[in-house]
Amino acid sequence: EQENKALLTALKGKETITADGRKIKLYANMGNVSDLAAVLQNDAEGIGLFRSEFLYLEKDRFPTEEEQFQIYKNVAETMAGKRVIIRTLDIGADKQADYFQLEKEENPAMGYRAIRICLEQPEIFKTQLRAIFRASAYGNISIMYPMIISKEEIKKIRQIVEEVKADLEELGVPYGKVEQGIMIETPAAAVISDELAKEVDFFSIGTNDLTQYTLAIDRQNAKLDVFYDAHHEAVLRLIEMTVANAHKAGIWAGICGELGADTELTERFVNMGIDELSVAPGCILPIRKIVREMDRA
Amino acid sequence: EQENKALLTALKGKETITADGRKIKLYANMGNVSDLAAVLQNDAEGIGLFRSEFLYLEKDRFPTEEEQFQIYKNVAETMAGKRVIIRTLDIGADKQADYFQLEKEENPAMGYRAIRICLEQPEIFKTQLRAIFRASAYGNISIMYPMIISKEEIKKIRQIVEEVKADLEELGVPYGKVEQGIMIETPAAAVISDELAKEVDFFSIGTNDLTQYTLAIDRQNAKLDVFYDAHHEAVLRLIEMTVANAHKAGIWAGICGELGADTELTERFVNMGIDELSVAPGCILPIRKIVREMDRA
Ligand SMILES: [Mg+2]
Ligand SMILES: [Mg+2]
Numbered sequence: 001e002q003e004n005k006a007l008l009t010a011l012k013g014k015e016t017i018t019a020d021g022r023k024i025k026l027y028a029n030m031g032n033v034s035d036l037a038a039v040l041q042n043d044a045e046g047i048g049l050f051r052s053e054f055l056y057l058e059k060d061r062f063p064t065e066e067e068q069f070q071i072y073k074n075v076a077e078t079m080a081g082k083r084v085i086i087r088t089l090d091i092g093a094d095k096q097a098d099y100f101q102l103e104k105e106e107n108p109a110m111g112y113r114a115i116r117i118c119l120e121q122p123e124i125f126k127t128q129l130r131a132i133f134r135a136s137a138y139g140n141i142s143i144m145y146p147m148i149i150s151k152e153e154i155k156k157i158r159q160i161v162e163e164v165k166a167d168l169e170e171l172g173v174p175y176g177k178v179e180q181g182i183m184i185e186t187p188a189a190a191v192i193s194d195e196l197a198k199e200v201d202f203f204s205i206g207t208n209d210l211t212q213y214t215l216a217i218d219r220q221n222a223k224l225d226v227f228y229d230a231h232h233e234a235v236l237r238l239i240e241m242t243v244a245n246a247h248k249a250g251i252w253a254g255i256c257g258e259l260g261a262d263t264e265l266t267e268r269f270v271n272m273g274i275d276e277l278s279v280a281p282g283c284i285l286p287i288r289k290i291v292r293e294m295d296r297a
Numbered sequence: 298e299q300e301n302k303a304l305l306t307a308l309k310g311k312e313t314i315t316a317d318g319r320k321i322k323l324y325a326n327m328g329n330v331s332d333l334a335a336v337l338q339n340d341a342e343g344i345g346l347f348r349s350e351f352l353y354l355e356k357d358r359f360p361t362e363e364e365q366f367q368i369y370k371n372v373a374e375t376m377a378g379k380r381v382i383i384r385t386l387d388i389g390a391d392k393q394a395d396y397f398q399l400e401k402e403e404n405p406a407m408g409y410r411a412i413r414i415c416l417e418q419p420e421i422f423k424t425q426l427r428a429i430f431r432a433s434a435y436g437n438i439s440i441m442y443p444m445i446i447s448k449e450e451i452k453k454i455r456q457i458v459e460e461v462k463a464d465l466e467e468l469g470v471p472y473g474k475v476e477q478g479i480m481i482e483t484p485a486a487a488v489i490s491d492e493l494a495k496e497v498d499f500f501s502i503g504t505n506d507l508t509q510y511t512l513a514i515d516r517q518n519a520k521l522d523v524f525y526d527a528h529h530e531a532v533l534r535l536i537e538m539t540v541a542n543a544h545k546a547g548i549w550a551g552i553c554g555e556l557g558a559d560t561e562l563t564e565r566f567v568n569m570g571i572d573e574l575s576v577a578p579g580c581i582l583p584i585r586k587i588v589r590e591m592d593r594a
Contacts, residue, residue: 187484
């Protein structure tokens, strides 16, 4: 135990690279500003999933652009040039703040949520995008959009983003170069990932949702545990297809769901060509260890 | 209108075959015994989806083996040698009879339903299977299982079926040759359809559920209509993959969801190599017309 801890500590500052020279971006997931200490302590190479929902869930009203900007700026500055991928609002009838006034739904997991809310209520979306773009002047910020199923959605997003950028330019507010990616977490997105890859800068595979939709099993429903298979072959094939399609289009692909931290699968993912794994801070060093011990030469 | 009706009537008794000679099985969906008249009137070549749930939903207790047997036998006899595909119980927390005592679920569409209930409560399943096998002595009956996601489920089903057959044999009760297929209505099943095809006699693609899981959109939720695309490319690709994998394994594949009756897609499905379309009785002749007008030579 003690020995293992020392071994891991020795990996801080080291690269996440296989013995045969393939480098993996090893990022951390963050669900709150208070996670930042653990992110730094565990030597994350970036933040692969900044769950911006918490900003909304901890309030009894929409967070203002200024409030959001301060937090994004703070994270970007603290990460000091390392990539910070902010996922835009991912909320729905099952996980919401009252002030959103979302109606109760029969199947909230397949409901009005995430990017669907942002596209139907663009004033909410624009406030967040303005805050993110303003913060991008202070670090290395990327954006990713959750629950995408089509190119049409990406086109609508692009249009709103262009409006936000034009507004900022008109006001003389600086912003940085912001990469824009999408979550691949619906079977639809995985299956047409060849098409989607042409529209974005990167993919981040959300394995929790991807698995529940692929298997048609609510991952919260304990009654279905006997049917649930976290390593279902269909999910692994969709991941592999997504990575291959990303590379064909010249973009990178990572995993930010729980499967990304599943050490039984690390080798398989690296062999698929995965470019990034974003995991809970405490999983960073154990995964770095596995990757560094891999030798496919 | 009048003219069109006459044209369609003239198609009764005709084959469903393209001008270049490719034959399609054109079957009817049935949701109740009272649909049988329409099935015959519209010259269905078989019943591609007999929704056995109605037997359960119209009662305040489980239908007995004898009650089920009489109904299946009646349908099989009435169809006089034409194929009757009985789908086993497809029920869940969102569509149930009280006596099932299913607990309320957060996401019933991805919940404890269909084959999952049958595998966890095999006494319910066995009663239905015994009734179906007994009826198979009186006509051309096939069985299909809903909501399959894995080979393991098929193996468990096979084991229960063998027990049922052994029981009947011991009692000297006759039964016919019963083909057994599965619904392909989860993304998982479509993605591993190459594996599943080795385990069954046919596939029937349930496009309604397949679409809702693939898009992660509850098809009953009107709020999502703006995002729903019934002709989403991902769904069409999964259908095409399923048909190709069926053929590779030497089995046939059909469609029994709403998309099967979508005349905008009939040509596309025939070109994919679909073997069967099972549709509402009133759609039989219009689709036969389209198929007969197709010439790919
Ligand atoms: Mg998600
Ligand atoms: Mg279904």
